[in-house]
Amino acid sequence: MEDEPATEILHATYRALCEHGYANLTVQDIAAEADRSTASIHYHYDDKDQLFVAFLDYLYDRYTERLADAGGDSPRERLDALFEVSCRADPDGQQQAFRTAMLEVMAQAPYDDAIRERLAEFDTLLFERFQEILEAGIETGAFDERVDPAAAAEFLTATITGAHTREIATGTPSDRLYATVTQYTERHLLAEGPTGGAD
Template identity: 35%
Template structure:
């Protein structure tokens, strides 16, 4: 995921902290990450980190907001054919293979997600992202129905099913597959589900 030009509205010091954390997470992952790891990527004084944050976990909640905000800005924009938009969204969420550093970042975000039952701030951030994804899926499906690309399905129910498929498959990708291991079979299964609601297969 590219964060180029994202976060320009942040205080410069906070943005530098977010970029340093981004670099540190890609190198060290979540579980082994320390404030010192972030400080090593930070060109300013380590004391500035403690001026803004009480510790690692406090900083990572802000970082999660930063990363998820960047993720939302990278979602496919309306303008192409509905099925192509859906394919692009699947590719963004589920790249067939991943290099080691992006994988570490994705895994760190997944590990942070596991804190959601115990951390309301984390929970709310993931709920916001899921609401955005659900709205995008509903829009794609509705436009697809109007263009006679998809069958006349219940858009809300189908969007919920696709969201669960995408989130669940992403979790499987991060827990039982190696970064460079292809998940083509998982994506084929998702596409088979989409084919079942596509008019070209009726």
């Protein structure tokens, strides 16, 4: 059974992170968002750094669930569903605030092993999901047998991650990202003929 107070603190950390960003985020901000005292926060977590490592673990579990929900009856459908999850912007703009805060977190990674390791887990999970789908698609004949699944997965992971970072850092909209990766799939991954669906 989950520790409900600790889980609510992690929910509050998410909300506070979106509002304040990582650099300006304090334990007091999280306590206020959770409607708890700072002493209550420190009962579960010694400091902001320990809390944030736990928060990244919590996010990783949610991210795993989101990617697992990107299903479909065929590898092509699963790939498109994964693009939907990874590329589409949310209508209320909440992801924008969160990605801005996470960019600040990424800036801490070179100096914090725990943060770097956990961010690497997110990257690896997306990469492995793409690679699994591509390998399955090659086996069924949906994707071109000449495709290197690892190389294509690396390209897609880097493209999606880079587009989100670029959007936050430079203000360049990533609204064409879904169309870009879909076009890449059609031009470079699909097998020719009726199985793959390419012309």
